[in-house]
Amino acid sequence: MTWNRLPTELHLAVARFLPPQDVRALSRTSLASYNLHIPQIFADITITSRSALRSFVTHVPARYGALINRLTVCTKPGERSVVYQVDCTEDLATLLATCSSLRSLSISLAGSLNASTITPVFATLTTVQNFEIGCWGQEETAPV
Incomplete structure (x- = not known):
């Protein structure tokens, strides 16, 4: 299974353990990732x-x-x-x-x-x- 096929809940769970700069970097990988992580970034x-x-x-x-x-x-x-x-x-x-x-x-x-x-x-x-x-x-x- 690839990263993009993982459920949204797993993406959010992983991002909770990342430092803020890594969440920002992750959010730049795709529009879907950006929309998912923008609440955490701000x-x-x-x-x-x-x-x-x-x-x-x-x-x-x-x-x-x-x-x-x-x-x-x-x-x-x-x-x-x-x-x-x-x-x-x-x-x-x-x-x-x-x-x-x-x-x-x-x-x-x-x-x-x-x-x-x-x-x-x-x-x-x-x-x-x-x-x-x-x-x-x-x-x-x-x-x-």
Whole structure:
């Protein structure tokens, strides 16, 4: 029996034991595999920079937001990066608005969020059970 003839349940069982990068590689082998594994690929998303957040919002179809169960976003620049404050409220709000199944949210910010933009989005996150928010900058100049 070949891999393609195995039942869907066995494909999913094997993928559960693979590291995320291998599941992504497996999903690229065929359209059927892609459709089968996309929920696992998007279940746990970590975004590690302001530019990665921008890229995610720009390039990932909004419909995949409904697959995200756990989201971690950090907009803190790296140690060698030039430190400057860039507002990420619009991108964060755009992403969160698509996350209808979100259970865990962790945000570490490089600066403030625009309250009038982000507050209505936070109000829609009714499935969130775990929430962490922090600011790595000066609270006096860039309060969360």
